[in-house]
Amino acid sequence: MGTARESHRFHSHAEGKTSEWLVNADATGLRELVPQGVAATWSGDGQWVYYSVLKKDTFCLEKIPVEGGAPLSVRCDGAIAAAVSTDNSTLYYTNPGSGSEGELNLLLRARPESGAPEIVARVAGLRVPLKSTMFNPVLSPDGKWLAIPLIDGATANIWAIPASGGAMHPLTDFGQRSVIIARRVSWSPDNRHVYAAVSEMDADVVLMDGLLPSAGSPTKAP
Numbered sequence: 001m002g003t004a005r006e007s008h009r010f011h012s013h014a015e016g017k018t019s020e021w022l023v024n025a026d027a028t029g030l031r032e033l034v035p036q037g038v039a040a041t042w043s044g045d046g047q048w049v050y051y052s053v054l055k056k057d058t059f060c061l062e063k064i065p066v067e068g069g070a071p072l073s074v075r076c077d078g079a080i081a082a083a084v085s086t087d088n089s090t091l092y093y094t095n096p097g098s099g100s101e102g103e104l105n106l107l108l109r110a111r112p113e114s115g116a117p118e119i120v121a122r123v124a125g126l127r128v129p130l131k132s133t134m135f136n137p138v139l140s141p142d143g144k145w146l147a148i149p150l151i152d153g154a155t156a157n158i159w160a161i162p163a164s165g166g167a168m169h170p171l172t173d174f175g176q177r178s179v180i181i182a183r184r185v186s187w188s189p190d191n192r193h194v195y196a197a198v199s200e201m202d203a204d205v206v207l208m209d210g211l212l213p214s215a216g217s218p219t220k221a222p
Helices: none
Strands: 006-012 017-024 031-034 039-044 047-053 058-065 072-077 080-084 091-095 106-110 117-125 145-152 155-161
Touching: 006 117, 017 047, 031 058, 039 080, 058 080, 058 155, 117 145, 117 155
Parallel strands: none
Antiparallel strands: 006 017, 017 031, 039 047, 047 058, 058 072, 080 091, 091 106, 106 117, 145 155
16 A cells, blocks of 8 residues: 555664654655654555554554644554555554463454444464564455464464454465564555565574583682
């Protein structure tokens, strides 16, 4: 989702804040859109950018015109990671738990965007890669599916959640490979493919000898 001429990006400041920036599709015209915010996404018509900002320990959703101007508050109930239908009629967003085993991350739907939320899916906190705020489903262009990477044992896979609610199903099967997918995924315009940044993890077992004195070796006096 988005316009042909612009894309959004994050920029981390030295003081630890994250702002939202815009850049033209030809890599020119880099400019800051909002001074603080995370999890940016486009409105269905490409005229607005939605983002989340932390206010008094609570995540709030805001939106701002692409051409600049004053941001508008959408909702302030722990909402993060918006996804908007192409006709702008439906807002999907998440309300992450703490990431612990007993906590659930909720995928919610609101029609209109400030309306009462409906639960679309519940996902265990430990299935979200890295941390609970990375629970960022992405809506397909036809509005039928939300794609999200989730942990499956020692690996991660991309799962599809029906936008209307119901059982989700995996789109990938990495088996026993140690794979991590943490960033948001992307849909192709024809809804047939999902793009993802996939990192394959590798580790070696190393024997470190000689770190401790062997049996019977004299010890130094203090």
